[in-house]
Amino acid sequence: MVTGAGGGIGRDIALSAAAQGAKVVVNDIGASLSGDGLDAGPAQQVVDEIRAAGGEAVASTDSVSEPHTAQQIVTAALDTFGRIDGIVNNAGILRDRFFHKMSDQEWDAVIRVHLYGGYYVSRAAAPHFKAQESGAYVHMTSTSGLIGNYGQANYSAAKLGIAALSKSIALDMQKFNVRSNCIAPFAWSRMTGSVPAETPEEKQRVERFKQMTPAKIAPLAVTLMSDASKVNGQIFAVRNNEIILMSQPRPVRSVxxxxxxxxxxxxxxxxxxxxxxxxxxxxxxxxxxxxxV
Known part of the structure; x- marks a missing residue:
């Protein structure tokens, strides 16, 4: 099950998973980058691509941002395929604004989709993973949260929260053979299309971003969902052809x-x-x- 799979990173993960033999729930509400508007088309188009290539997939247009609709996404997998084995929490929106100008609505909307959405979807699947004593979560975090960025207090807070959520899931569910890992993706997509490009340095950074296609993220995401992978509780970054293991907070020095x-x-x-x-x-x-590179 891949959320936010109607385009960009989610689409490529869904296509790659299907190519490896997975039966895929392609979830996307078809909203704009700001979360406005609904369109069933993007999810269905990806399903059509998978089926045209000989794979199996079903579309879901339920939102991750409410517990009952997140449950419906998991139910779509159970009703269609009889079980659920892996989840990629990829759905997201942006409401970029400098902190001192950010509205409560801009804060809440981003936190609700990224952090609440990751929790709601993960929680809905947890009883099924526990009962079958297997399952894997892959959550999309961001270096905006792990390191920092301008004008993204809402997004950064949500993405750093996702890293902590993933670690907690890994700790709480390891005894049921359930794994949880994070990927901080570098890829040019709708989500990075709003990156500032006003100064020469910013323009150069955007050009570097454009070299990093969403398809570069899929191999690691699909591998982390596979039974062949035993990796748990880690945070990776993928940057074009680089796979990077990110550090996690540890004591540095004491007095x-x-x-x-x-x-x-x-x-x-x-x-x-x-x-x-x-x-x-x-x-x-x-x-x-x-x-x-």
């Missing part, structure tokens, strides 16, 4: 004072001692600054 701390000693001792290990205020493009 200790046997008598405890006061605001004065924190200022005089702790912060200066830790300062050499502080992280720079970076955005995704500062860290991934080399050309894709």
């Amino acid at each position: 200790h004072r046997s008598e405890g701390w006061t605001p004065e000693t924190v200022l005089e001792h702790a912060l200066p001692a830790l300062e050499a290990s502080f992280f720079d205020l970076e955005r995704s493009g500062d860290v991934f600054c080399w050309d894709p």
